[in-house]
Amino acid sequence: PGIKDIRGKVLVHTHTYTHTHTITRLAEVAAMDRVDEENDSLVEDEEDEEISWISWFCSLKGNEFYCEVDEEFIQDDFNLYGLSRMTEYYDFALDLILDLESPADELTEERQEKVEVAAEFLYGLIHARFILTTRGMQLMEEKFRSVDFGRCPRVFCHGQPCLPVGQSDQARSNAVKIFCPRCQDIFFPRSSRQNSVDGVCFGTTFPHLFLMSFPEHKPARNAGGSGSYE
Secondary structure (H helix, E strand, O other): OOEEOOOOOEEEOHHHHHHHHHHHHHHHHHHHHHHHHHHHHHHHHHHHOOOOHHHHHHHOOOOOOOOOOOHHHHHOHHHHOOHHHOOOOHHHHHHHHOOOOOHHHHOOHHHHHHHHHHHHHHHHHHHHHHOOOHHHHHHHHHHHHOOOOOEOOEHHHOOOEOEEEOOOOOOOOOEOEEEOOOOOOEEOOOOHHHHHOEHHHOOOOHHHHHHHHOHHHOOOOOOOOOOEOO
């Protein structure tokens, strides 16, 4: 069967055309199905890679000095001893930090905002304890190597990387400062965003314990003057 001209010669074999068209159509459908599956897989991957509260908080501008506290550390009640007396909405704030389901969703908008503020404050208190542990020191050492804490402004310190330090172990007393291991003085961070970071989140002992743990980062003390960069 087919279409013939006036001489009876077959011009098109219709059954061959139909068969080829069917195969092409099936291939197109299969390709579309693969695309749909890939898109669904990407959506699932994005859902699986949803950022945690801790990662989100540490990624905010002005929070560059913080490291990400391990959730295992936070889940150990021993590490949090005494913090419940210092933090308003403690249970709600802790659930928020750990991304746990909490009745906080049922709170009024005003109280929800207070819970969020409490979570940031509580995380800072936990952070101050965590960075004194071996694991915390390692994370902070990585940030020190990357000069995440800034450099000393004094000329004779030749751009010495600094460490974050608090001037008091009492909350809401002073903003965080940076400590220079070379001239052993403290300075305001270069970014004004750090002015809202409580020094208690790093404590008064961290830089000294850090240099004891990593003596290779302790430079010789300056013998020169104390001029500053302009």
